[in-house]
Amino acid sequence: MRWKYSGSAALNMTRMALRGPREHLPPAVIAEEHSSDWNALRVCCWCVAIGLGAAEAWAARFTMFPDGVAYLDVGDAFWRGDWHNAISAYWSPLYPWVLGAFVGTIKPSLYWEYPLVHFVNFLIYLATLACFEFFLRTFIARQRKLNLGLQSAVALPVWAWYVAGYSAFVVSSLLLITVRFVSGDMLVAGVTYLAAALILKIRSGRATWLTFACLGFLLGVGYLAKAVMFILSFAFLAVAAAAHRAALREYADLSLCPPLSAASTLRTRMRPIAVALAAFLLTASPFLLALSKEKGRFTFGDSGKINYEMNVNRVQFFIPEGEEAQHPVRRFSALPDAFEYGEPVSGTYPLWFDPTYWHEGIKPHFSVLQQLRILGLSAVVCAWISFNLFLGLSLTTAILVIYLLSPSISECLARARSNWDILLLVVSGIGLYSFVVIEPRYVGALFCLLWIVALSGVRLSLPLVSRRLIAGLMFGLAAVTCLISGWQTERAFRGIGIADKHIATAICSRVAGILQSHGLRPGDRIAVIATWLIPNQEASYIARLARVRIVAEARPHGFWTADARTLCRFSGELASAGVKAILAYQPLRTNVGWEQIAGSDYYVSWIPKGSNCD
Numbered sequence: 001m002r003w004k005y006s007g008s009a010a011l012n013m014t015r016m017a018l019r020g021p022r023e024h025l026p027p028a029v030i031a032e033e034h035s036s037d038w039n040a041l042r043v044c045c046w047c048v049a050i051g052l053g054a055a056e057a058w059a060a061r062f063t064m065f066p067d068g069v070a071y072l073d074v075g076d077a078f079w080r081g082d083w084h085n086a087i088s089a090y091w092s093p094l095y096p097w098v099l100g101a102f103v104g105t106i107k108p109s110l111y112w113e114y115p116l117v118h119f120v121n122f123l124i125y126l127a128t129l130a131c132f133e134f135f136l137r138t139f140i141a142r143q144r145k146l147n148l149g150l151q152s153a154v155a156l157p158v159w160a161w162y163v164a165g166y167s168a169f170v171v172s173s174l175l176l177i178t179v180r181f182v183s184g185d186m187l188v189a190g191v192t193y194l195a196a197a198l199i200l201k202i203r204s205g206r207a208t209w210l211t212f213a214c215l216g217f218l219l220g221v222g223y224l225a226k227a228v229m230f231i232l233s234f235a236f237l238a239v240a241a242a243a244h245r246a247a248l249r250e251y252a253d254l255s256l257c258p259p260l261s262a263a264s265t266l267r268t269r270m271r272p273i274a275v276a277l278a279a280f281l282l283t284a285s286p287f288l289l290a291l292s293k294e295k296g297r298f299t300f301g302d303s304g305k306i307n308y309e310m311n312v313n314r315v316q317f318f319i320p321e322g323e324e325a326q327h328p329v330r331r332f333s334a335l336p337d338a339f340e341y342g343e344p345v346s347g348t349y350p351l352w353f354d355p356t357y358w359h360e361g362i363k364p365h366f367s368v369l370q371q372l373r374i375l376g377l378s379a380v381v382c383a384w385i386s387f388n389l390f391l392g393l394s395l396t397t398a399i400l401v402i403y404l405l406s407p408s409i410s411e412c413l414a415r416a417r418s419n420w421d422i423l424l425l426v427v428s429g430i431g432l433y434s435f436v437v438i439e440p441r442y443v444g445a446l447f448c449l450l451w452i453v454a455l456s457g458v459r460l461s462l463p464l465v466s467r468r469l470i471a472g473l474m475f476g477l478a479a480v481t482c483l484i485s486g487w488q489t490e491r492a493f494r495g496i497g498i499a500d501k502h503i504a505t506a507i508c509s510r511v512a513g514i515l516q517s518h519g520l521r522p523g524d525r526i527a528v529i530a531t532w533l534i535p536n537q538e539a540s541y542i543a544r545l546a547r548v549r550i551v552a553e554a555r556p557h558g559f560w561t562a563d564a565r566t567l568c569r570f571s572g573e574l575a576s577a578g579v580k581a582i583l584a585y586q587p588l589r590t591n592v593g594w595e596q597i598a599g600s601d602y603y604v605s606w607i608p609k610g611s612n613c614d
Helices: 007-019 027-033 037-059 066-079 094-106 113-149 158-177 185-204 209-225 228-253 262-295 303-311 368-387 393-405 409-417 420-434 440-455 463-493 507-517 539-546 556-560 564-576
Strands: 338-340 525-529 549-554 579-585 602-606
Touching (some): 066 113, 066 539, 094 209, 113 440, 113 507, 158 463, 185 209, 185 420, 185 440, 209 262, 228 420, 368 393, 368 420, 393 409, 393 463, 409 420, 507 539, 507 602, 539 579, 549 556, 564 579
Parallel strands (some): 525 579
């Protein structure tokens, strides 16, 4: 008579077998399990991470970025029920939904709107910190179980794991992703940490049906935070399937029950993964269906396609040109490089609010040379992250030093490869981004996982010397990480490295308030004089605070060198487009028709309702 068991029963028996009787554990390990010292160390790590994150959020409270303006606009559309503009194929919905909830509930003044956004970023950072804590504790528990058989070699002690792990978290969260940049990347990082932790539980044989359902739900949330997670979710599910299979194999190797048939084994392996897949699709499908309906075709998002066009095919992002473009940006006739884009797209800056409309019809094409160029640039970015003095050099250096001092580098690498499930997640994520574009904020969480996996391979001989070496490296790593993060925050407090990047500063709210006092009302249209509006000074950031729309722009050279008759014709065309004012930063001519705003470098020129250029 064959013994029949469910997948959960198999995993529970695997857990019991792998744990083994407690009397076989070394006394030091049992004592370490009940030590409260690690709780004190963890709290200390939390306090440092929270303090550094709060300082950065406060230092960058007035800054804003192009992505942030679009996210705020989409969030407003969500909470006023404007589904046509809220359902965007470029901007994922979760982050703007959160921003819109806070802005719509608190209703901040012009001065406090951008600081409120950074407060929300800080709250998301705290949630990501909690997700990382869950992952790190799960990873440490797994490593301690694997290290029980070590006799003469020394691995990282628990306290070193917390010091090194939180150092990696601070580097990835505050130096790669950052709290000051307004995007949903921190949400994706939190999802990544939680999903990695659940896969570790699956690998250890401690997973239940609920574990797989939670994994699928998390991946669906990740897709709502960033479209690329739709593709990566299938890689995560594949890794989860492999981890589940490995756990079942360990169970079978223990010979706890008679062997099952191939069909029964397949069902046991695939049912939990089917649960995870179903949970993922149920979470993602409402937005997926709404987006596909809005676009009239199946799509999970067009951000990847547009970024491929821009980075690989070198299509101009804001004003794409070509015969394929179904909705080319309209040009004014008076000036050669002046554009109008007020209809039919909404938002503060329509070219950035919905790039998918302006890129409609343009199809990405594959080119071997262009693809190799992007892959090379991606490799350079990854190397820069790993060895840059202000990013990953301290972590990379500590790992390399320990490996070089170990009795066998190959053994260290083999130990690190035992965490193949986490390595596969990292490789799939970085590999996918490498084909389009890699920015540090995209891969911050993945590099954090990579550094932690590399540390898992640490094996040293001579316990006393090794422990002293590890202590010196770990505390040196923590000190360098805190110093670099603090130095970056201090520069932000002084405006160094922020204001000179043409992003929003505290002056924006003052300029926006004065424009409103001069008669501009929410929804009014303005034009700007800019090389490219983004990132050219702060025109879109001012427009967002004043709740006006930028619907036209002209290039500085053509505008400032034009004669009076040409400018008069251009002014008439702007008036026909409903433009009420032109905003310029440090104009070349201020003697006629330009009004300086509050002693700043911003000037405004008001468009008359009618003009005679004869």
